[in-house]
Amino acid sequence: MAGATCDMSNILTNYITTLYPPMQGLPVPTGPISIPENDKFLTFSIPEPSSELTGDPSGWAQNIPNLWSRAQVLDWFSYSIERNKWDASTIDLKQCDMDGQHLCQLSREDMRTMFGGLGDKLYDHLCQLKEYPFVWDLICDLIRNEDQLQQGIKKEMDIDFYADRTIDPGYYSDPISPASPASCASLPYSPQAGDSSAGSDMDIKTCLNKDVFSNKSDGTPNKRRRGRPRKLNSDCRDILETKKSKHSARGTHLWEFIRDILLNPDLNDGLLKWEDRTEGVFKFLRSEAVAQLWGQKKKNASMTYEKLSRAMRYYYKREILERVDGRRLVYKFGKNSTGWRLSDKVSQ
DNA sequence: CAGCATTTTCCTGATT
DNA sequence: CAATCAGGAAAATGCT
Numbered sequence: 001m002a003g004a005t006c007d008m009s010n011i012l013t014n015y016i017t018t019l020y021p022p023m024q025g026l027p028v029p030t031g032p033i034s035i036p037e038n039d040k041f042l043t044f045s046i047p048e049p050s051s052e053l054t055g056d057p058s059g060w061a062q063n064i065p066n067l068w069s070r071a072q073v074l075d076w077f078s079y080s081i082e083r084n085k086w087d088a089s090t091i092d093l094k095q096c097d098m099d100g101q102h103l104c105q106l107s108r109e110d111m112r113t114m115f116g117g118l119g120d121k122l123y124d125h126l127c128q129l130k131e132y133p134f135v136w137d138l139i140c141d142l143i144r145n146e147d148q149l150q151q152g153i154k155k156e157m158d159i160d161f162y163a164d165r166t167i168d169p170g171y172y173s174d175p176i177s178p179a180s181p182a183s184c185a186s187l188p189y190s191p192q193a194g195d196s197s198a199g200s201d202m203d204i205k206t207c208l209n210k211d212v213f214s215n216k217s218d219g220t221p222n223k224r225r226r227g228r229p230r231k232l233n234s235d236c237r238d239i240l241e242t243k244k245s246k247h248s249a250r251g252t253h254l255w256e257f258i259r260d261i262l263l264n265p266d267l268n269d270g271l272l273k274w275e276d277r278t279e280g281v282f283k284f285l286r287s288e289a290v291a292q293l294w295g296q297k298k299k300n301a302s303m304t305y306e307k308l309s310r311a312m313r314y315y316y317k318r319e320i321l322e323r324v325d326g327r328r329l330v331y332k333f334g335k336n337s338t339g340w341r342l343s344d345k346v347s348q
Numbered sequence: 349c350a351g352c353a354t355t356t357t358c359c360t361g362a363t364t
Numbered sequence: 365c366a367a368t369c370a371g372g373a374a375a376a377t378g379c380t
């Protein structure tokens with residue numbers, strides 16, 4: 001795959017923004033990226049993104065938030081205010097004077113107190129940025145597995161990259177939100193109007209406005225949820241979803257969701273663990289927490305491990321998972337799953 | 349609109 | 365006993 005590096009880097013850039021809408025419009029890191037391959041390193045060059053806005057004068061997007069300088073923090077605030085079409089005069093800029101480390105220590109509540117309705121947006125975006133390194137890990141993983149990369153790109157691009165540039169807000173609300181252990185994980189499920197990170201520019205303002213008053217006034221068609229209707233009562237947690245945009249599944253099937261958590265041990269806050277990395281055997285450590293996250297992704301607060309596991313069992317027949325007998329909470333990836341293997345020695 | 353894919357929900361019964 | 369596992373059924377939603 002030596003000669004293909006140039007093409008590959010272009011593809012990668014597209015791939016990233018396609019797969020991770022939260023990164024849309026963000027400056028993608030440029031320059032060389034090295035991936036260990038056997039005992040040498042392969043170096044790819046990531047070109048300047050050709051996308052529209054690249055408003056990042058101080059380079060905050062090139063770094064993880066923790067490492068931001070005061071200037072970069074300030075820049076990020078400006079960017080966010082602009083991006084959310086927020087009225088800058090309502091923000092006290094003195095509050096923005098802090099370094100990245102300080103910024104990262106703020107809780108969602110802090111943000112709300114300091115920045116009102118914008119607080120949630122800021123907090124969510126920050127969570128995404130913290131996950132940035134993970135995105136690169138994933139990309140590296142994909143590169144190592146050329147097959148998978150090709151397939152993935154083809155699939156994703158066929159579907160929506162060339163089709164239209166409208167990003168489905170519900171699609172990638174949180175790439176791997178089990179990440180951000182300290183911050184996001186401890187949050188109670190917070191059902192903002194629309195997905196908070198629903199970055200799609202088109203209705204971000206609407207979302208913001210709804211956020212403030214959001215009481216699920218009606219008028220919304222209120223579609224039914226996927227699956228057989230619940231029997232009744234359960235939990236009348238109906239604070240959810242103001243509107244359900246399109247669908248959310250595409251590209252994020254349950255097994256992929258599980259795989260992606262597994263692939264990111266640093267940020268995988270003890271949710272799942274590999275039992276046998278090479279064989280693809282893994283175990284749920286916090287089954288209900290994983291189910292909740294899955295539910296969050298699908299905007300379904302009533303997801304439980306019980307139901308999630310039913311879906312997992314359906315994978316046996318399709319050989320996406322293999323059965324592991326006698327071991328509770330243990331599953332194994334099957335031959336029809338991809339993207340989890342460490343050394344999928346790719347044929348030349 | 350039909351039919352398919354992929355869940356989601358429920359349920360009964362068996363195991364751990 | 366509480367969690368899980370096993371699957372069958374039925375139903376929902378998006379896609380082709």
